[in-house]
Amino acid sequence: MIRELFTWLDSQLHEHGVQPWAALREGLRGLDFEALALRVMTGPDGGPLGDPEGEQAAEAARELRNVLDFMLDDRLKAQQSDAIAAVGSDPRALERYKALEARRLELRARLHPPR
Numbered sequence: 246m247i248r249e250l251f252t253w254l255d256s257q258l259h260e261h262g263v264q265p266w267a268a269l270r271e272g273l274r275g276l277d278f279e280a281l282a283l284r285v286m287t288g289p290d291g292g293p294l295g296d297p298e299g300e301q302a303a304e305a306a307r308e309l310r311n312v313l314d315f316m317l318d319d320r321l322k323a324q325q326s327d328a329i330a331a332v333g334s335d336p337r338a339l340e341r342y343k344a345l346e347a348r349r350l351e352l353r354a355r356l357h358p359p360r
Contacts, residue, residue: 250278250285314356321349 257264257272266286273279328335328342335341 246278246281250281253278311356314352318349318352318356321345321352325349 253273253276254269257269261268269282270286273282325342325345328338328345331338332342
């Protein structure tokens, strides 16, 4: 029975490419190895296993957000340096510096949340 399941999965991959579990589940309906596939895809708590692709995508999105936040922090820091350099000639430079500092404080709170 397990051989038939793997043969079927292999044929699905070759015919349709990578599919989410929901699509495979629909294709399994009524097949002799449906119960085996459901048992394999059920976690120890009796619920369906998580979607590893979805979890990986979420982790990649968090990682990307973190990298972009660090890049933004560097950009804000450079803008603060420019604002400080312009304080003598630009009456609004100090105000701009304070606004940038407020943004950096918010950003740092997101980058380093209290534990």
